[in-house]
Amino acid sequence: MLSGIFVVQGYRNFRDPGRLAVAAQPVTEKVAPLLKKAHPSFPTETETLIRVNAAVQVSAGLMLATGRLSRPAALVLAGTLVPVTVAGHPFWKNDDPTARNNNQIHAMKNLGILGGLLLAAADTGGKPGLRWRTGHRIGHSRRSVQRAVRTARREARIAVRSASTARRLPG
Template sequence: MTRPVDSGVILIARIALAVLFLWGGVMKLLGYAGFVGYLNSKGVPLVQVAAPVATAVEALGGLLLIVGFKIRPLALIMAVYTVATAVLGHDFWNVTDPALQRDMVIHFWKNIGIAGGFLLLFVTGAGRISIDGARSPRGGLNL
């Protein structure tokens, strides 16, 4: 980081990404049976494993984003997770209704864009306003 403002901008980016995942994780917990049913309807394999993993990735990942802990590996995990949810959950190529297909295309590419944000976070690290930043020597890498 060369400018003091960079860490503040990275913090805002982490929070913006975290809000989506925290909300999703909490909603999955509150409506767990419905979430499992949705995964079954999409033909997701090993729903008994996928449902708790998805819920944990979203809820815990969101919390870790906010506090800035282990951001580089977390960002890679979140990028892969977000692309996987795009492919499994927003499979517009299997939708025949034009209005629904349009919605699915938007959500698919939104997820791809979010994954891109996670890849940028992987490159930048958590910034100084984070647990990673507090644990690393000034100017060091936040791994």
């Protein structure tokens, strides 16, 4: 259910990025130099970036919906939600109280969706998480080493007793 909005809106935004270009341009102008620095051949035109974001949202949304790589997909969707919220719902810039209220509601809705995506990214589907498994494996290894040390000490004591008993026996 969480992925539905990304699939639908991503599809709409991919088909018609022009309707979002004016609102997105201040954000894309700030992101473009970073993209150029990271990868010089990456396109930085506003409509192209809207389409890239939309395609990522559709594909990650479908991955989340189908349960394929859902944890990474949720993280990717969370990452795409930040610039969308900043560009699409800048309530702090609105002078009109109605527009401010409307954008503030949408920004808070996106914040709630972001929280859901972070929970989905952390969800292990009932399986122990990597942190627990690592700690459990370390504890298991530590106990194995302690057992091996106790066994080696015991065997050394037995060997010492056997050697001292063998010396006492007439030969």
